[in-house]
Amino acid sequence: MLYVACEGESTEPDYLDYLNDQFGDGGGQGRQSFRIQLVPRRDGRTPSGIVEAVRKVAGEDEAWALFDRDRWNDIPQAVKAAAESRVELAFSHPSFDLWLLLHFQMFGGAQSGSGKIVVEKLRQARGADAFKDYGRKGEKSIKGARRDALKGREGKAVAHARSLVASCAQGFCEPDRAKIGPVDLKAEPESPQAWAARSGHALECQVLQRDPSTDVWRLLATLGIDGRKPGKGAPAETETAPLIVDLS
Numbered sequence: 001m002l003y004v005a006c007e008g009e010s011t012e013p014d015y016l017d018y019l020n021d022q023f024g025d026g027g028g029q030g031r032q033s034f035r036i037q038l039v040p041r042r043d044g045r046t047p048s049g050i051v052e053a054v055r056k057v058a059g060e061d062e063a064w065a066l067f068d069r070d071r072w073n074d075i076p077q078a079v080k081a082a083a084e085s086r087v088e089l090a091f092s093h094p095s096f097d098l099w100l101l102l103h104f105q106m107f108g109g110a111q112s113g114s115g116k117i118v119v120e121k122l123r124q125a126r127g128a129d130a131f132k133d134y135g136r137k138g139e140k141s142i143k144g145a146r147r148d149a150l151k152g153r154e155g156k157a158v159a160h161a162r163s164l165v166a167s168c169a170q171g172f173c174e175p176d177r178a179k180i181g182p183v184d185l186k187a188e189p190e191s192p193q194a195w196a197a198r199s200g201h202a203l204e205c206q207v208l209q210r211d212p213s214t215d216v217w218r219l220l221a222t223l224g225i226d227g228r229k230p231g232k233g234a235p236a237e238t239e240t241a242p243l244i245v246d247l248s
């Protein structure tokens with residue numbers, strides 16, 4: 001059982017439902033079954049409010065906070081609160097929509113917090129016909145044909161998200177350093193920097209500078225639905241950016 005709190009009204013809850021329905025039974029391939037319990041949303045929830053809400057209800061179970069860059073300015077506080085209470089972060093910059101887009105294509109280039117271009121790309125992406133009206137009149141559900149369009153592309157999305165870590169502008173971020181798997185709730189508290197580095201980004205890589213990036217892949221990896229073979233270091237599809245070392 002995993003508790004997840006998020007800010008979105010339909011997109012994120014629909015997506016989490018999809019994960020439960022599609023993968024929750026374990027699929028009979030040696031993957032463990034799981035159940036994501038969505039923490040009910042209240043209006044006006046900020047990232048730090050999301051962290052607090054999920055910690056309250058999760059008890060000894062694993063807790064995740066899902067939020068994006070959007071317009072929020074309390075993200076550093078949210079990271080600090082998450083570190084103190086050992087709530088896993090699934091942060092997307094600029095938006096959760098980036099995670100959806102990565103199912104269909106790679107995406108690069110800083111967006112300065114605006115998710116507009118990401119949505120445009122998603123509407124036009126190959127194989128994403130079901131998303132062609134995504135976000136119009138505020139309609140951002142993930143149901144029916146949109147679910148079907150995502151199906152089977154999770155390994156690709158994970159590979160793309162990992163390669164965004166590898167190509168992060170900070171320069172020393174490395175997806176293989178990401179922490180996957182259950183959190184030890186009894187361990188000593190970690191600094192906000194160390195906690196935010198569970199994503200594979202370097203300690204020095206400020207959360208708000210991770211543009212573009214999404215940690216949602218780490219949730220899938222923790223659930224064993226990341227398209228990677230158990231025990232293997234490399235993802236099924238790797239598109240890692242070349243490592244550039246400046247010796248000057």
Ligand SMILES: [Zn+2]
Nearest residue numbers: 168173201205
């Ligand atoms: Zn980074």
